Amino acid sequence: MVKPKQGCSNHRRSMDAGDLAPLVTEFMAHLRALGHSCLTVSGYEGSARHFACWLTRERLAVGNVDEDVVSRFARHRCRCPGIRRVKGVSEKYVRRARRFVDFLGERGIVRREPKSTSPAFDRHVIEFPEWLRHHRGITELTIGRHGRMVMRLLPALGRRSQSWDAQLIRDVILAETKRASLAYVSVFEPSTEIIRKGKAGKPNEFGKMVKLQEAENQIVIDYDVYDQRPSDSELLIPAIETHEAKLGRTPRLVAADAGFYSARNEAAAKARGVKRVCIPNRSTKSAERKREQKKRWFRNGQKWRTGCEGRISVVKRRHGLDRCRYKGSIGMKRWVGLGVVADNLINIGRAMENQSRQP
Ligand SMILES: [Zn+2]
Numbered sequence: 001m002v003k004p005k006q007g008c009s010n011h012r013r014s015m016d017a018g019d020l021a022p023l024v025t026e027f028m029a030h031l032r033a034l035g036h037s038c039l040t041v042s043g044y045e046g047s048a049r050h051f052a053c054w055l056t057r058e059r060l061a062v063g064n065v066d067e068d069v070v071s072r073f074a075r076h077r078c079r080c081p082g083i084r085r086v087k088g089v090s091e092k093y094v095r096r097a098r099r100f101v102d103f104l105g106e107r108g109i110v111r112r113e114p115k116s117t118s119p120a121f122d123r124h125v126i127e128f129p130e131w132l133r134h135h136r137g138i139t140e141l142t143i144g145r146h147g148r149m150v151m152r153l154l155p156a157l158g159r160r161s162q163s164w165d166a167q168l169i170r171d172v173i174l175a176e177t178k179r180a181s182l183a184y185v186s187v188f189e190p191s192t193e194i195i196r197k198g199k200a201g202k203p204n205e206f207g208k209m210v211k212l213q214e215a216e217n218q219i220v221i222d223y224d225v226y227d228q229r230p231s232d233s234e235l236l237i238p239a240i241e242t243h244e245a246k247l248g249r250t251p252r253l254v255a256a257d258a259g260f261y262s263a264r265n266e267a268a269a270k271a272r273g274v275k276r277v278c279i280p281n282r283s284t285k286s287a288e289r290k291r292e293q294k295k296r297w298f299r300n301g302q303k304w305r306t307g308c309e310g311r312i313s314v315v316k317r318r319h320g321l322d323r324c325r326y327k328g329s330i331g332m333k334r335w336v337g338l339g340v341v342a343d344n345l346i347n348i349g350r351a352m353e354n355q356s357r358q359p
Helices: 018-033 038-057 067-075 091-106 123-135 140-157 166-184 232-247 263-271 287-292 296-318 328-357
Strands: 199-201 208-214 220-226 253-255 276-278
Touching (some): 038 067, 038 091, 067 091, 091 140, 208 232, 220 232, 232 263, 253 296, 263 276, 276 296
Parallel strands (some): 253 276
Antiparallel strands (some): 199 208, 208 220
16 A cells, blocks of 8 residues: 655754755655655655755765765764754664665665675575565565574475475464464563562463562663562562571661561561561451551652562563573573673663762
8 A cells, every 4th residue: 555645844953964855855756755754754864965065064975975974973972063952873873874875875876785684594584685675665674584594494485486385384384373472472471470679560361470570770680581480478588588698787767568467477477577567458357557558668668569560560671571582491591691691780870970979
């Protein structure tokens, strides 16, 4: 289906493409003809204009543009005239500029280099991305993905395409889906159980449960992947013990949701020296207890705990934890561990920066 092409221009023409302006216009017309949406085209336009503007600024002739020039653009600290909010350029942004360069290559304006992705592809498969590039309005990223998928299917299909039939193709695709789904299984669904200052938050799905335990500054001090789901109330005391073992002190406050509540847990936490145990007891009849749970410190503790739920989704999204790409239980643990390490690096860095700012 082809979308209507009217009104398809970027009104925020912030960067001046200079001498290359007609080529940018041609590039946009080319993208529209491929069926890209207005939004996509204006995204490409922004990158292409910026690239053109930067070329002029750097006094680089368009005929000399090559991969080296594009990577210089990727690294440049932007002082180009025009309105941009950020100083750097993102990978996606550079990919769009590269597409513009590819377009200039097709027009014979810049020297075409062999595609860097090509060597990974079979001789016959190389023509497939080329075809996609010219007949489908999809990004380079998607084209690359399609190419790699075909490369994966090829060994099972065999080299002689004349011998392929619908049944064979169907079987091969089903087998590949089955194989891939082991690695691509979605493993996390956040649940709300969290302990703060020794808090355990554990998303779970398919009976697998992951515990993330955080201390101050959102640094994860412990994580675990359980093969069998333990009950929430069993996790509380071990979480406090871990906190003590790793940080050498008992947390002042422990906050968790009602699933963690038991009279025994509360007593045990207090016995270990936790001053404030902030776990709601939903089934209490005691008016005194109900009053306690309405107090400011209690409400603040619970507010803090809810904040942690967002943290888990950050860890998930920022580091791709919601999609385990390793197989089996060991792979799963490695996957979660790498996500935690990555997230800790960010949060430790942030905490150090904040500390150094304090007088
Ligand atoms: Zn710039």
